[in-house]
Amino acid sequence: MTGRILVVDDVATNRIVMKVKLSVAYYEVIQADCGEDALRKAKSERPDLILLDVLMPDMSGVTVCEKLKADPDTADIPVILITAMADKDSKMKGLEKGADDFLTKPVDEIALLARVRSLLRARDTQRELRLREETCAELGFAEGATAFEGPGRIALVAPDGPTAVVWKHALEGKRAGKVEIVPREHALAEFGTRDAPDVFVISADLASRNDGLRLLSDLRSRPVTRHAATLMILPSGDAERAAIALDLGAGDILYEPLDADELAVRIKTQLRRKRQSDRLRSTVDAGLELAVTDSLTGLHNRRYALHHLDRMLAHRGTSIAVMMLDLDFFKEVNDRHGHAAGDSVLAVVAKRLRAQLRSMDLVARIGGEEFLVAIPDADRTRALEVAERLRLAVGSTPIMVATGAEPISVTMSVGIALSQESEDSAKAILKRADQALYDSKSEGRNLVTMATASAA
Numbered sequence: 001m002t003g004r005i006l007v008v009d010d011v012a013t014n015r016i017v018m019k020v021k022l023s024v025a026y027y028e029v030i031q032a033d034c035g036e037d038a039l040r041k042a043k044s045e046r047p048d049l050i051l052l053d054v055l056m057p058d059m060s061g062v063t064v065c066e067k068l069k070a071d072p073d074t075a076d077i078p079v080i081l082i083t084a085m086a087d088k089d090s091k092m093k094g095l096e097k098g099a100d101d102f103l104t105k106p107v108d109e110i111a112l113l114a115r116v117r118s119l120l121r122a123r124d125t126q127r128e129l130r131l132r133e134e135t136c137a138e139l140g141f142a143e144g145a146t147a148f149e150g151p152g153r154i155a156l157v158a159p160d161g162p163t164a165v166v167w168k169h170a171l172e173g174k175r176a177g178k179v180e181i182v183p184r185e186h187a188l189a190e191f192g193t194r195d196a197p198d199v200f201v202i203s204a205d206l207a208s209r210n211d212g213l214r215l216l217s218d219l220r221s222r223p224v225t226r227h228a229a230t231l232m233i234l235p236s237g238d239a240e241r242a243a244i245a246l247d248l249g250a251g252d253i254l255y256e257p258l259d260a261d262e263l264a265v266r267i268k269t270q271l272r273r274k275r276q277s278d279r280l281r282s283t284v285d286a287g288l289e290l291a292v293t294d295s296l297t298g299l300h301n302r303r304y305a306l307h308h309l310d311r312m313l314a315h316r317g318t319s320i321a322v323m324m325l326d327l328d329f330f331k332e333v334n335d336r337h338g339h340a341a342g343d344s345v346l347a348v349v350a351k352r353l354r355a356q357l358r359s360m361d362l363v364a365r366i367g368g369e370e371f372l373v374a375i376p377d378a379d380r381t382r383a384l385e386v387a388e389r390l391r392l393a394v395g396s397t398p399i400m401v402a403t404g405a406e407p408i409s410v411t412m413s414v415g416i417a418l419s420q421e422s423e424d425s426a427k428a429i430l431k432r433a434d435q436a437l438y439d440s441k442s443e444g445r446n447l448v449t450m451a452t453a454s455a456a
Helices: 012-024 035-045 061-070 088-096 109-138 161-171 211-221 239-248 260-292 302-314 330-337 339-355 380-395 426-442
Strands: 004-008 028-032 049-053 079-083 101-104 153-157 178-181 199-203 229-234 252-255 320-327 362-367 370-376 412-418 448-450
Touching (some): 004 012, 012 109, 028 035, 049 061, 049 109, 061 079, 079 109, 088 101, 088 260, 109 260, 153 161, 161 178, 199 211, 199 260, 211 229, 260 302, 302 370, 320 330, 320 380, 339 362, 339 370, 339 380, 370 380, 380 412, 380 448, 412 426, 426 448
Parallel strands (some): 004 049, 049 079, 079 101, 153 178, 199 229, 229 252, 412 448
Antiparallel strands (some): 320 370, 362 370
């Protein structure tokens, strides 16, 4: 099954019809016949989505939706309200109480399944981000800072100027956010990360039919606008293209003629979800950065380095030079100048190493005063050349650790191993590089030594 859906309706026939439609698409269906039953099963069964009839004998679907959203255990479950009434008041109440959509009976099967797919995808993304956030928190990583959130930026991409002006006027006073008109030809301009709109409102048809759908696809493919929310405007009753828009990644759809109140509510909902995802993503990114970064030097740590080196070695056809680097007599630096000075030396050494390498090269602190460097597409000559450059960059200039303090001179020994076809893991090549480093130390330190090839 691809998802568990709770169908709530007091009429058994309606539940059966809905179950048949959903079962054909391989969804598991749970049934409830009233509001109280829906609340119990939502809490105990934890469905992925709820289809909720508005008119029920014990309480309205809107009230059930409100209770679901007020309970932390069920607040994140998407809700689609279904009713035989198409009046604006019922729809607005449902949307304002947290419903994700509002469908009118008889429910169009194409529109229903498209909306279900869209909401389940969004639900899965939220769950994954939340799980990663919890993992980061359990590992003790700091949460990302909560930035001040001003009004959201809303970009209107209409088929023509007059229509765009009508849309903008309709949103004025609705507190939906800062609204701007964006011509179609500028919509794919390279927005700066701070300038990218939070929500795009796009007509399905712009200069030509389906031009808006193509624009949606382009926006979703670009890093700067990939996480922007998108609301697609379609001709009345165009369920087929609504399904296409949702499958392309639109967060919501709305049909013409536009209702200003509904548009504003849906924009606010999209903005709220977008910001929640941004916060989760920021926290996860910060946690992952902490998980793979050495806090003292800013270089990658041992965990990341070994995993990344394994991935580099997995790409056959390219020679990799792996270097183990170790500062000579570093204990004497700590004993003579103190551990704070020793930390400053390590931070400067890290900067010097990084300055000599390309962005594609791997450099990591793997413990104490020991570093690892991996260079793809490097033969013996290039490996020796880079290693000598690194050794000189560290040892040729004394390090100033504090104003007025005595400069500290350090040297570095290096061991190199070139990847071999017979080696398929970081452990194997590191063993040879580590032996070469030991040879450099044994021969007097401040030297570069190339490892011999291992036996096949």
